Amino acid sequence: MPDTPHDPAARPAGPPVTDGMPQEILELRASIDNIDAALVHLLAERFKMTRRVGELKAVGGLPPGDPSRDRQQVDRLKGLAESAGLDPEFTEQFRNFIVSEVIRHHERIAAEHAAGRLKGELPPLDTYA
Ligand SMILES: C=C(O[C@@H]1C=C(C(=O)O)C=C[C@H]1O)C(=O)O
Numbered sequence: 001m002p003d004t005p006h007d008p009a010a011r012p013a014g015p016p017v018t019d020g021m022p023q024e025i026l027e028l029r030a031s032i033d034n035i036d037a038a039l040v041h042l043l044a045e046r047f048k049m050t051r052r053v054g055e056l057k058a059v060g061g062l063p064p065g066d067p068s069r070d071r072q073q074v075d076r077l078k079g080l081a082e083s084a085g086l087d088p089e090f091t092e093q094f095r096n097f098i099v100s101e102v103i104r105h106h107e108r109i110a111a112e113h114a115a116g117r118l119k120g121e122l123p124p125l126d127t128y129a
Pocket of ligand 1: 053054066
């Protein structure tokens with residue numbers, strides 16, 4: 001038993017707290033926010049690339065989806081996930097979620113091409129769009 005009198009206003013022993021939240025959680029959240037920002041930027045860049053693929057496919061008469069490419073990606077990403085300690089099933093679902101949006105874009109681009117709004121000549125890749 002401590003020989004000092006008990007102070008009911010004193011915080012319980014534990015990690016530092018700011019406004020009722022452990023300081024370490026606030027620090028972790030700052031890094032989580034940085035990672036989320038990076039993910040958004042990475043996704044934006046990826047969608048620029050896939051949009052261009054969609055334009056090239058539409059002009060070349062290729063279908064939006066490519067099942068053999070899908071299989072290669074899933075195999076590769078599941079292997080990477082395993083070595084990174086990430087759930088491979090989650091990784092596959094996450095990839096599928098993104099690619100289903102890409103396919104939707106490709107279908108729209110193909111429809112625009114079919115309607116004559118995307119001519120044989122491709123617009124240059126607009127990296128700022
Ligand atoms: C982008 C492509 O089209 C589709 C989308 C993919 C993707 O987002 O990575 C991969 C394969 C295709 O289902 C492609 O064929 O490369």
